[in-house]
Amino acid sequence: MQQSNDSAHAAGYSIIGLVSTALPLLLFAGLCFMWPQVVRGGVYAVQWPWMPSLDIVLHFRLDGLSFLFGLIVTGIGFLVTLFAASYMAGHPHTGRFFVYLNTFMLAMLGIVMADNLLLLFVFWEITTIFSYLLIGFDHESAATRDNAKQALLVTGAGGLSLLIGILLIKTAGGSLTLSEWIASDHQIRQHPLYLAIFTTILLGAMTKSAQVPFHFWLPNAMSAPTPISAFLHAATMVKAGIYLLMRMHPLLGGTPEWMGSLVVIGGVTAIWGAVQALSPSDLKRMLAYTTVMGLGMLTMFLGGNNTASLTAATTFLLVHALYKAALFLAVGSIDHQTGTRRLERLGGLWRAMPLTALTVATATMSMAGFPLFFGFIGKEIMYQGALTEEMFPQFATTITLLSNSLMTAVAGIILLGPFTGKRPDHLENVVDAPLPMRFGPGIMGGLCLLFGLVPWWVSAYLIQPAVHAFSVVEKEVQLAIFHGFNTPLLLSVITLTLGGLIYFSRKTLRPAVTAALDAIPLTGQRGYDITLKGLLATAHAVVDGLQNGSLHRYLRITIGVFAITTAAVWWFNADGWTLRLRSADLPLSHWLLVAVMAVAVLVVVRAQSRILAVCALGMVGGGAALVFLVYGAPDLALTQLLVETLTLIIVSIVLLRLPSLAGPPPGPVSVSRWVDSLVAVGTGIVVTTLCIAITNGTIDRQLTAFFEYNSYIAAHGRNIVNVILVDFRSLDTLGEITVVATAGLAGYALIAKRRQ
Amino acid sequence: METVLAILTGTMVAGSVFLMLSKNLVRFIFGLVLASNAVNLLIFAAGRLETSRPPLIPQDATHAAVAVANSLPQALILTAIVIGFALLAFIFILFSRTYQTLGTVDTEAMTDAEPFAGEDSAKGRRP
Numbered sequence: 001m002q003q004s005n006d007s008a009h010a011a012g013y014s015i016i017g018l019v020s021t022a023l024p025l026l027l028f029a030g031l032c033f034m035w036p037q038v039v040r041g042g043v044y045a046v047q048w049p050w051m052p053s054l055d056i057v058l059h060f061r062l063d064g065l066s067f068l069f070g071l072i073v074t075g076i077g078f079l080v081t082l083f084a085a086s087y088m089a090g091h092p093h094t095g096r097f098f099v100y101l102n103t104f105m106l107a108m109l110g111i112v113m114a115d116n117l118l119l120l121f122v123f124w125e126i127t128t129i130f131s132y133l134l135i136g137f138d139h140e141s142a143a144t145r146d147n148a149k150q151a152l153l154v155t156g157a158g159g160l161s162l163l164i165g166i167l168l169i170k171t172a173g174g175s176l177t178l179s180e181w182i183a184s185d186h187q188i189r190q191h192p193l194y195l196a197i198f199t200t201i202l203l204g205a206m207t208k209s210a211q212v213p214f215h216f217w218l219p220n221a222m223s224a225p226t227p228i229s230a231f232l233h234a235a236t237m238v239k240a241g242i243y244l245l246m247r248m249h250p251l252l253g254g255t256p257e258w259m260g261s262l263v264v265i266g267g268v269t270a271i272w273g274a275v276q277a278l279s280p281s282d283l284k285r286m287l288a289y290t291t292v293m294g295l296g297m298l299t300m301f302l303g304g305n306n307t308a309s310l311t312a313a314t315t316f317l318l319v320h321a322l323y324k325a326a327l328f329l330a331v332g333s334i335d336h337q338t339g340t341r342r343l344e345r346l347g348g349l350w351r352a353m354p355l356t357a358l359t360v361a362t363a364t365m366s367m368a369g370f371p372l373f374f375g376f377i378g379k380e381i382m383y384q385g386a387l388t389e390e391m392f393p394q395f396a397t398t399i400t401l402l403s404n405s406l407m408t409a410v411a412g413i414i415l416l417g418p419f420t421g422k423r424p425d426h427l428e429n430v431v432d433a434p435l436p437m438r439f440g441p442g443i444m445g446g447l448c449l450l451f452g453l454v455p456w457w458v459s460a461y462l463i464q465p466a467v468h469a470f471s472v473v474e475k476e477v478q479l480a481i482f483h484g485f486n487t488p489l490l491l492s493v494i495t496l497t498l499g500g501l502i503y504f505s506r507k508t509l510r511p512a513v514t515a516a517l518d519a520i521p522l523t524g525q526r527g528y529d530i531t532l533k534g535l536l537a538t539a540h541a542v543v544d545g546l547q548n549g550s551l552h553r554y555l556r557i558t559i560g561v562f563a564i565t566t567a568a569v570w571w572f573n574a575d576g577w578t579l580r581l582r583s584a585d586l587p588l589s590h591w592l593l594v595a596v597m598a599v600a601v602l603v604v605v606r607a608q609s610r611i612l613a614v615c616a617l618g619m620v621g622g623g624a625a626l627v628f629l630v631y632g633a634p635d636l637a638l639t640q641l642l643v644e645t646l647t648l649i650i651v652s653i654v655l656l657r658l659p660s661l662a663g664p665p666p667g668p669v670s671v672s673r674w675v676d677s678l679v680a681v682g683t684g685i686v687v688t689t690l691c692i693a694i695t696n697g698t699i700d701r702q703l704t705a706f707f708e709y710n711s712y713i714a715a716h717g718r719n720i721v722n723v724i725l726v727d728f729r730s731l732d733t734l735g736e737i738t739v740v741a742t743a744g745l746a747g748y749a750l751i752a753k754r755r756q
Numbered sequence: 757m758e759t760v761l762a763i764l765t766g767t768m769v770a771g772s773v774f775l776m777l778s779k780n781l782v783r784f785i786f787g788l789v790l791a792s793n794a795v796n797l798l799i800f801a802a803g804r805l806e807t808s809r810p811p812l813i814p815q816d817a818t819h820a821a822v823a824v825a826n827s828l829p830q831a832l833i834l835t836a837i838v839i840g841f842a843l844l845a846f847i848f849i850l851f852s853r854t855y856q857t858l859g860t861v862d863t864e865a866m867t868d869a870e871p872f873a874g875e876d877s878a879k880g881r882r883p
Contacts, residue, residue: 631805718813747850
């Protein structure tokens with residue numbers, strides 16, 4: 001990054017980047033026009049047919065929930081793009097970057113506005129792919145590529161799980177159109193497939209929204225450029241899983257399975273992310289873990305089935321998106337201006353970067369939940385939500401308390417670490433970021449404070465329409481600056497105290513946490529490594545076993561599989577073991593013919609001399625011609641004799657060029673050769689049995705009858721076989737001639753090459 | 757006759773498989789010729805061998821008056837014989853060229869395209 005930064009200073013901003021800001025800005029403005037309608041509970045819907053036969057419709061629907069997400073996606077999208085226009089200036093691939101960014105944003109809008117589940121899935125996968133491209137944007141680093149691949153594999157696997165879930169929903173009788181499904185009051189919760197549907201959908205949401213044990217990809221995804229981390233991995237993409245859970249809440253939620261697993265998974269994720277956030281010295285990685293914590297919290301509150309819990313989830317969604325995107329961008333500014341994000345190399349920057357310091361101050365105050373900031377409102381409602389959870393309310397409250405305390409401490413580290421204290425010598429000449437880079441985080445930091453001052457407005461115009469869209473609200477939960485002296489307020493006070501204590505003991509706590517984390521034997525990351533290694537090892541073993549370069553093994557496997565599967569099919573379908581043998585009243589000459597052919601086969605197999613083998617082969621071929629002749633196929637006999645003669649001539653010519661068969665004197669027969677014999681005899685038996693089984697059944701002569709009837713009438717030929725070949729199936733014959741011609745050409749090419 | 761032919765076909769297939777598994781290109785060719793014949797006979801037997809009258813329509817009639825041999829498998833086999841021959845001819849040339857280039861008819865020694873597991877391709881290549 002450092003190199004590109006130098007030229008960035010020269011260029012100042014990227015033109016493509018500035019132009020790219022138009023798209024999110026226009027979309028944001030468009031959404032604002034729909035605001036009044038949405039606040040009144042109105043819904044916008046459009047649809048175009050796409051694949052009607054598969055029940056796939058380009059069906060978009062905008063309700064309160066989609067609207068809130070849409071504002072976050074386009075609003076933060078605009079500020080992030082503006083930031084990136086400066087941040088990425090001078091980078092050789094700015095064009096690519098902004099195309100990825102804008103495509104991702106559109107796909108994200110697609111997710112939150114799709115009313116058709118399969119359409120939602122398509123957008124879901126597009127965000128996965130673009131997340132991969134954006135994490136791996138710095139594709140020249142191997143670690144970055146690995147991180148991008150990890151995110152792709154984990155979220156991609158979750159995407160497949162989601163697809164299974166969607167198909168199961170269809171199987172269980174649910175509609176693929178979400179609004180229709182909700183309206184039809186389909187009782188999917190009582191369906192036997194409910195658990196399978198819930199599990200697969202949950203897995204999709206868990207991987208996308210980085211829930212334990214799939215959370216590890218998110219901190220690794222921090223190798224993306226910082227604007228990407230702010231947009232995808234704080235504000236939008238990781239919230240796609242949360243969105244999915246919200247959308248599914250009225251359909252799948254409210255059951256003990258849903259409430260229990262969401263509260264536990266979300267709770268564990270929250271506390272796990274919050275504890276891990278203490279450990280890293282890289283500011284961005286620290287923020288990534290706090291995002292894991294935030295996502296865990298959201299999941300936990302979605303486990304509830306009451307207005308307080310769901311309002312808590314929705315409010316915290318907005319709180320988190322604002323302060324987290326602001327902090328990511330501010331860290332990006334610090335990185336951009338100083339060239340480092342490591343805590344131990346930063347300090348005393350508040351005088352050099354005053355506006356960034358102010359932004360970080362408001363954002364971290366909101367994160368820590370100080371009164372008058374939006375985060376405080378969020379925390380109050382969170383405690384209210386945790387206390388009213390249907391399942392494990394004590395667990396949820398404890399988790400919320402501990403996680404929020406840790407967040408307060410982390411907020412302190414992020415604010416006080418880089419900006420206060422003594423400024424290191426290498427940071428002497430640092431100045432604040434260019435204006436477009438200060439603008440975005442500044443706005444969001446400002447909103448962290450502003451929204452905290454007008455909570456009733458936020459509540460009425462943003463939160464409540466969203467909550468109404470995915471739940472039945474019995475009693476409205478109002479946001480206010482001060483809710484009175486109640487349990488949530490008490491818990492808030494405890495949180496701030498506890499957070500302060502953790503902050504002041506950070507010098508001893510952080511190394512201890514790092515050591516403890518290192519000591520854990522099995523983490524998600526290690527599980528991923530083991531799975532990936534195992535998968536590769538299995539693939540290698542299979543390839544080495546099947547495709548080892550030995551023709552002998554290929555043939556053995558191919559023929560063996562043919563014999564075994566044929567035998568198995570026959571075994572499971574045969575109606576009884578009796579095979580009727582039909583050989584009665586066969587003339588002696590026929591017996592003799594067959595016997596001679598059988599002996600000739602044996603001779604070919606055993607021959608040590610090429611001439612003997614060729615002669616015996618000729619006998620087999622000639623014998624076949626005789627069989628054709630005797631049983632009414634003179635054409636076949638003629639062709640067979642001709643071909644047999646030609647074959648023998650060619651074999652003889654070729655054999656003159658190949659070495660003699662006589663090898664070293666035959667030693668003891670090897671085990672491998674015994675296996676070969678076994679495969680050969682087994683295949684022979686299977687073919688014999690197959691042939692007898694076929695001839696035991698009744699034959700369907702419909703086609704033959706057609707050809708016999710029409711041969712003269714329709715095609716004016718008296719030789720039925722010939723008529724079939726040149727008239728009824730003439731295209732097949734053309735194909736046959738093509739094969740012969742191709743073989744001839746290829747053969748000629750091989751010979752001609754030799755002559756050169 | 758179908759049953760007898762079935763046993764003969766089985767014998768031929770067994771012989772051809774054994775030959776093809778022998779790791780010697782010359783024997784492999786013999787096995788291939790045998791297999792080609794065996795499959796033709798198998799199709800022939802599957803079409804039933806109830807009469808020795810060829811599927812022809814007499815001069816003065818528009819249909820065969822009596823039952824004639826099954827024409828459909830015959831047409832299939834005719835195609836198969838020709839295609840089988842073309843394939844064999846090509847393989848003969850290919851094997852002959854292979855021997856000229858590699859100097860061996862041992863299939864296990866031919867590892868240029870796919871070196872055995874653990875070997876790299878340079879090691880398997882002959883000068």
